[in-house]
Amino acid sequence: MRTLRFAIFGAGFWSQFQLAAWRELRGVRCVALYNRTRAKAEDLAHRFDIPAVYDDPETLLSAEKLDFVDIITSVETHAHLTTLAARRGLPVICQKPMAPTLAAARSMAAVCRKAGVPLLIHENWRWQTPIRAVKKALDSGQLGTVVRARIDYAHSFPVFENQPFLRDLEQFILTDIGTHILDVARFLFGEASELYCQTRRIHPDIRGEDVATVMLRMKDSVTVACNMSYASRWDFDRFPETFIAIEGTRGGLSLGPDYTLRLVSEHQTVEKRVPPPSWPWADPAYAVIHASIVDCCRNLLRALQGRAPAETTAEDNLKTLELVFQSYTSAAAGRAIRLHP
Numbered sequence: 001m002r003t004l005r006f007a008i009f010g011a012g013f014w015s016q017f018q019l020a021a022w023r024e025l026r027g028v029r030c031v032a033l034y035n036r037t038r039a040k041a042e043d044l045a046h047r048f049d050i051p052a053v054y055d056d057p058e059t060l061l062s063a064e065k066l067d068f069v070d071i072i073t074s075v076e077t078h079a080h081l082t083t084l085a086a087r088r089g090l091p092v093i094c095q096k097p098m099a100p101t102l103a104a105a106r107s108m109a110a111v112c113r114k115a116g117v118p119l120l121i122h123e124n125w126r127w128q129t130p131i132r133a134v135k136k137a138l139d140s141g142q143l144g145t146v147v148r149a150r151i152d153y154a155h156s157f158p159v160f161e162n163q164p165f166l167r168d169l170e171q172f173i174l175t176d177i178g179t180h181i182l183d184v185a186r187f188l189f190g191e192a193s194e195l196y197c198q199t200r201r202i203h204p205d206i207r208g209e210d211v212a213t214v215m216l217r218m219k220d221s222v223t224v225a226c227n228m229s230y231a232s233r234w235d236f237d238r239f240p241e242t243f244i245a246i247e248g249t250r251g252g253l254s255l256g257p258d259y260t261l262r263l264v265s266e267h268q269t270v271e272k273r274v275p276p277p278s279w280p281w282a283d284p285a286y287a288v289i290h291a292s293i294v295d296c297c298r299n300l301l302r303a304l305q306g307r308a309p310a311e312t313t314a315e316d317n318l319k320t321l322e323l324v325f326q327s328y329t330s331a332a333a334g335r336a337i338r339l340h341p
C-alpha cells in the first residue's frame with residue numbers, strides 16, 4: 001500500500017507525542033510542519049527528521065503534495081486551518097476539542113462535508129488500553145442489565161505547567177477533559193437523553209472551571225455520573241488514570257488504580273491488570289494517554305486508507321461536544337437539559 005504523506009500544523013507540547021506515535025505506524029509519513037513561530041517548527045522538524053518547515057499554512061499547502069493534514073494547534077485556529085485544507089480537497093485530522101463553540105464545530109463539519117473531504121477528530125481517550133478492556137467486559141454481557149455507572153477523573157496533577165494555555169481558558173475542564181470523559185460515556189453506554197451539570201473553580205489562578213460533575217441519563221435509562229476535577233487529592237492520586245465503576249443486575253465491573261479491572265459476580269471475583277503498552281518516547285507522567293495516541297492514529301489512518309471506519313469522525317464527535325456545551329448551559333441555568341431525541 002502506498003505511503004500516505006501528511007503535514008502537521010502546530011509544534012506545541014502535544015505535537016512531539018503525536019509525531020512519535022505516527023512513527024510507530026507503517027504506511028504514513030510526516031513530510032512538512034507548520035508553526036506560527038518558525039523556530040519551534042525547525043526544532044521539532046530537526047528532532048523528527050521532517051524535511052520541510054513553514055510559518056505560513058497556505059504556502060505549505062501550495063508547496064507540498066499531501067494526502068492529509070493533522071491539526072494540533074490551539075482550538076481557535078482549527079476552523080481556519082480546516083477550511084484551508086478542505087478547499088484543497090485534503091482530508092483533515094483535527095485535535096480535540098474540535099472548536100470553541102458547538103456552532104463553530106458544526107460549521108467545520110459542514111465545510112468538510114461540502115468539500116467532500118473526511119474530517120476526523122483525534123479523540124484518543126476511548127483508545128486507552130484499560131478503557132478498551134472495560135468496553136470488552138461490558139459487551140460480554142456478564143453484568144446483566146446495566147443500571148448505573150460512574151466515571152471519575154479526579155486529580156491534582158499540575159497540568160498547567162506543561163500546558164500553560166489551560167490556565168487562560170474561560171471554559172476549562174469540560175472542554176479539555178469533559179470532551180474525553182463524556183466521549184467515554186458515549187463509547188461505553190451510547191447516547192444520552194438528558195444531563196445535569198454543576199461546575200466550580202477551586203484554583204484561584206485560572207480562568208475557567210476546574211471541577212465539573214455531569215449526570216447523564218442515557219437513552220436506555222442507565223444513569224452515568226461523570227466526576228472531573230483538578231482539585232482532588234487522593235492518596236491514590238494517579239494522574240491521568242480514569243476510574244470507572246459499573247453496576248449491573250448480575251455483577252459489578254470496576255477499573256481502579258494501577259489499571260486494575262475487577263469483575264464481581266454472584267459467585268466469584270475476577271481481577272486482572274490491563275496496563276497500556278509502554279512506548280520509549282512516552283512521558284511517564286502521561287503514559288496511558290500517550291499509548292492511546294498510537295491506537296487512535298492507527299484507527300484514523302486505516303480510515304484514510306479505506307480499510308476500516310473511523311470511530312471518531314466529526315459527525316460522531318459533534319455528539320460528544322453537544323454534551324460538553326449543554327453541560328455549561330445546564331450549570332449556568334441550574335437545571336437539567338433534555339437532549340435531542
Ligand code: 89V
Nearest residue numbers: 159163176177180240289
Ligand atoms: O490530553 C489532554 O487532553 C490534555 C491533558 C491535560 C490530559 O494533557 O489536555
